[in-house]
Amino acid sequence: MQFTPIDIEWQAGGDPALLRQREWLVTNGLGGFASGTLLGPATRRYHGLFVPNLAEPKGRYVMISRLDEEVLAGDVHALLGGAEYTDGRLGTQTHEYLRSFRFESLMPTWRFEIAGRVIERTLVMPHGRNTVYAQYRLLEGEPVRLHLRPFLAFRRQDAALHRGERFPFTLSISGRRHEAQMQDSPLVLRFGIQPEDGVFVAHCLEDEEVLVRQERECGYDHSETQYSPGYFAVDLRADMPVSFAATMHSFEAMSVHAQQVIDAERNRLERLLAIAPAEARSGFAAQLVLAADQFLVVPGSRLEETVLAGAAGSEVRTVIAGYHWFGDWGRDTMISLEGLTLCTGRYREAGAILRTFAQYVRDGLLPNLFPEGAPEARYHTADATFWFFHAIDRYRSVVGDDDILRDLWPTLKSIVEHHVRGTRFGIGTDPRDGLMRAGAPGYQLTWMDAKVGDWVVTPRRGKPVEIQALWYNALRLMARWAEELNENPEPFVQRAEQARRSFNARFWNAKRNHLYDVIDGENGRADASCRPNQLFSLSLTHPILDEDHWEAVIETVHRQLLTPYGLRTLDPAHPDYKRTYEGDLRSRDAAYHQGTVWPWLIGHYIDAWMRVHGRDNRARELLSAFPAHLADAGIGSISEIFDATHPYVPRGCIAQAWSVAEVLRAWLKTMPDR
Secondary structure, three states: OOOOOEEEEOOOOOOHHHHHOOEEEEEOOOOOEEEEEOOOOOOOOOOEEEEOEEEOOEEEEEEEEEEEEEEEEOOEEEEEOOEEEOOOOEEOOHHHHEEEEEEEOOEEEEEEEEOOEEEEEEEEOOOOOOEEEEEEEEEEOOOEEEEEEEEEEEEEOOOOOOOOOOOOEEEEEEOOEEEEEEOOOOOEEEEEEEOOOOEEEOOOEEEEEEEOHHHHHOOOOOEEEEEEOOEEEEEEEOOEOEEEEEEOOOHHHHOOOHHHHHHHHHHHHHHHHHHOOHHHOOHHHHHHHHHHHOOEEOOOOOHHHHHHHHHOOOOOOEEOOEEOOOOOEHHHHHHHHHHHHHOOOOHHHHHHHHHHHHOOOEOOEOOOEOOOOOOOOEOOOOOHHHHHHHHHHHHHHHHOOHHHHHHHHHHHHHHHHHHHHOOHHHOEEOOOOOOEEEOOOOOOOOOOOOEEOOEEOOOOOEEEHHHHHHHHHHHHHHHHHHHHOOOOOHHHHHHHHHHHHHHHHHOEEOOOOEEOOEEOOHHHOOEOOOOHHHHHHHHOOOOOOOHHHHHHHHHHHHHHOEEOOEEEOOOOOOOOOOOOOOOOHHHHHHHHOOOOEEOOHHHHHHHHHHHHHOOOHHHHHOOOOHHHHOOOOEOOOOOOEEOOOOOOOEEOOOEEHHHHHHHHHHHHHOOOOO
């Protein structure tokens, strides 16, 4: 099967900033990754050659922050990788020698031309293993000498950067085996090279005042002292590739050659494309099928969960919401499930994800998130639980799995009962109108969840519009499922009808020709802001909004919120509207849902559009900007957010699960022959 690579050509003398603003990502199916810039120097605290997701201590750790490569070719000494410094120095020559970058089979490859030699570097992580390889091949020219210098970090990916400490690492060498430990840390890093005919030069280096540019722009600590215990010196010949390898496992984990891992990874991805729908096996859709694979993981930091599931004859799967800093979130997982699994033919993982999250339901609530490194989930969400019903519905519509409904039925009934009675965070039905209310001081319970300290930017306390749409959809689904299981559907039907009548009587804003965003808010007020949340009232399987208002909602959202990369989160005419997402944390979070564009919303916009207009070529045109975006920001993936106005700069995570999932789902849905 032929993969469609993403190729970026480069000319010597080009502006290195163009390489610095593009990022690559390699993942390992456990939530761990390797990531950096095309230029080489890290711009985020999350960047690193090796960032495994560990069970003990829990969480993702930057084990190797960078790998410097010095190529000695005759009189030319070329430094690749490298760092940027707080005094403005750029300690790399990547931009001088790079000729092309290729992202193929989820593996990044750089091609350099140095003194008549052509050298290729490829990075790969074996699936399901906390191991990384960097392979070097000489494609043209005479042999060269390589110096490969790893810099060690051993810090949690979200922890403060190291500053000015004495060299904190202990290095042990036994034959060709190299092992590093950090003082007062249980972590052990093992590393080496293939073939083993090079030498390791124990030459400790403390590189001070290394700049982490994005952290400075965001107002965080942004300079670091980086540590290297030494470097490998090895000859690179045309007949003998060289690889650097590092692992958190035993030394035997590095006995497999890098080329074998590269071939195995290609074969694995070929199998994934083979099970995808025929229309998703080529072109842009195939690229998104591969991008989807980066988010589907076994939760590597929750080993006990995997062990218990295996003992019970089941399996654990979850979804990483976004790279680099998100873990698995209930809301993001349920919204993403259809695009990541059902649109890619990965039905077994879809069922495993639903069963995994069902085990974590507490007091009628699905987990909002599993915090990095924390032992327990958090539950402050009013909508993730209802997206769970939506995900089950989409799963069964494709797979037809009746067993999952029987297995989860007690949990689903318990969820409804808890919401009728009322559960945590003020979440529960208002018996006067059957609508769902939610709100607790200091908590952000909907997907518009930005919070800085005690400031909840968009609290949306009261009765948010999309919560009603999701609640009604869940009740209608429960009524249908009750009939399938020979249970009484009437309680669900009656509650659904009460909610629908109340919704249509209370949410329509005739003056502005769209729906209120929240009613019965603080001090009993209604929020008339024009936001995309109203779309869910007609995009879900069972729309709560009366059909008379569908076209008006579509027209208003189209006119005020639509952009080439998704929907703005607030009408530009609103006084709180923010054009760009930049600055320190407070400035960014003030813009996060106050104008900033979210790509995932385009999927439900297209659902609503097609519900009103039927099959229409204009729906596919709404996705036309995304193929080119794959060569921008996070190569091969879709960003979390974009600025609200031209040039729509991509921001946030470089790879976001629900962005990829919903664009893929919408792309397949709008195919001309469907």
